[in-house]
Amino acid sequence: MTKNLNKDTTICMSLAARPSNFGTRFHNYLYDAMDLDYLYKAFTTRDLKASIGGVRALGIRGCAISMPFKEECIPMLDELDSSAKAINSVNTIVNNDGYLKAFNTDYIAIATLLKQFQIPTKFTFVLRGSGGMAKAVACALKDAGFSKGVIVAKNEKTGPELAKLYGFEWHKEMGDLNAELLINATPIGMENGDDADKLSFTQLQIEQAQVIFEVVALPAETPLVTYARNKNKTVITGAEVFAIQAVEQFVLYTGVRPDNELFQKAAHHARAGA
Structure with missing residues (x-):
């Protein structure tokens, strides 16, 4: 101290x-x-x-x-x-x-990591969430040149608004969506939360993706991060x-x-x- x-x-x-x-x-x-x-x-x-x-x-x-x-x-x-x-x-x-x-330094962090990990902008992506952090992620994706993406959010107001703002699709539920880049910007997996032990994507969706981007910072090893690492995916962590x-x-x-x-x-x- x-x-x-x-x-x-x-x-x-x-x-x-x-x-x-x-x-x-x-x-x-x-x-x-x-x-x-x-x-x-x-x-x-x-x-x-x-x-x-x-x-x-x-x-x-x-x-x-x-x-x-x-x-x-x-x-x-x-x-x-x-x-x-x-x-x-x-x-x-x-x-x-x-x-x-x-x-908003979240935007700077997201943009920096997208560039640092050299994720191809041609990749399709699914972004879960429509809150403050999801806004930073969506803006950074758009500015980086990503164009083929889906915002998945249960909120029927903020979800469509965010998708429309950046020219992405909106789905209320994940369903059987698949993408090369999966991004979690929801509290799923957050320590001490109601969904702390849950995956934000299905095992099959994770296995079919190439890059997993977890925005939850606590714990550093969320269920999503752990499962993705075990499947040898490229993983970007909330930490x-x-x-x-x-x-x-x-x-x-x-x-x-x-x-x-x-x-x-x-x-x-x-x-x-x-």
């Missing part, structure tokens, strides 16, 4: 339905390694409006926003950066003297998404960027205790 805490220590935080230790360990590791007088703490909340008001009133420098608050918080903020405005979803709030500006979006948040909060070696050390430290 940050040493020599004092009245001038800068505070950053996160708000999530199910807080994990990842962000706390990641950010505080970098604060210590880079000798920054910052402290990071994860929270959940029963009153989002009051919590955002607290960020503003108490001078909290930065606040990470996770499910299910990514869209709900928007009316409480002063400005949306283009990254958040494009998809109407927020995962990062920066406080400049009481002025709250929102960003990788979380680490990249977290370092972009770190830069927004502090104004400095760690080198890649330090970033990898922080990510490893965070995963070890998440």
Whole structure:
């Protein structure tokens, strides 16, 4: 943890339905390694409006926003950066003297990983979900050049809206859909959730796919990740998404960027205790 805490220590935080230790360990590791007088703490909340008001009133420098608050918080903020405005979803709030500006570093993380893993844009894909994270994924897919995809979402309002926005198809249920790239942006597989032990796609769908992209970060090895690895699929994990979006948040909060070696050390430290 940050040493020599004092009245001038800068505070950053996160708000999530199910807080994990990842962000706390990641950010505080970098604060210590880079000798920054910052402290990071994860929270959940029963009153989002009051919590955002607290960020503003108490001078909290930065606040990470996770499910299910990514869209709900928007009316409480002063400005949306283009990254958040494009998809109407927020995962990062920066406080400049009481002025709250929102960003979406999830989009940056998704776009980075699609490029890093060199996934062919000719691949067909199925994306499960239509919430804040699914919006970031859909936007990144479209911007990368993917065109043959289906959004699967039970929500009959947000599902079709998201599909129409980016020119993809919408299905209410998975059914017997198959694709070369499968992406889960729902809470299925999330630790302590109602569907923590379930697969977000059928075994057959996973076996017929080439790349599995899991957005759920906790646990790092969701049932989907474990099954896909056992079938020797190319797997992109939610832990990788979380680490990249977290370092972009770190830069927004502090104004400095760690080198890649330090970033990898922080990510490893965070995963070890998440």
